[in-house]
Amino acid sequence: MQEVAKTAIAAYVSDRPQRLVSAIEAVVIEDAELLRRLSQ
Numbered sequence: 001m002q003e004v005a006k007t008a009i010a011a012y013v014s015d016r017p018q019r020l021v022s023a024i025e026a027v028v029i030e031d032a033e034l035l036r037r038l039s040q
Contacts, residue, residue: 028035
């Protein structure tokens, strides 16, 4: 059981950078107009 948990945690942690990039991309797309206005 511990080995399964360790494997699941390792998979979750190793995927974190891609999840972060995906979340940032979603914000950029969804809030493009707001970000454009704030940059002026």
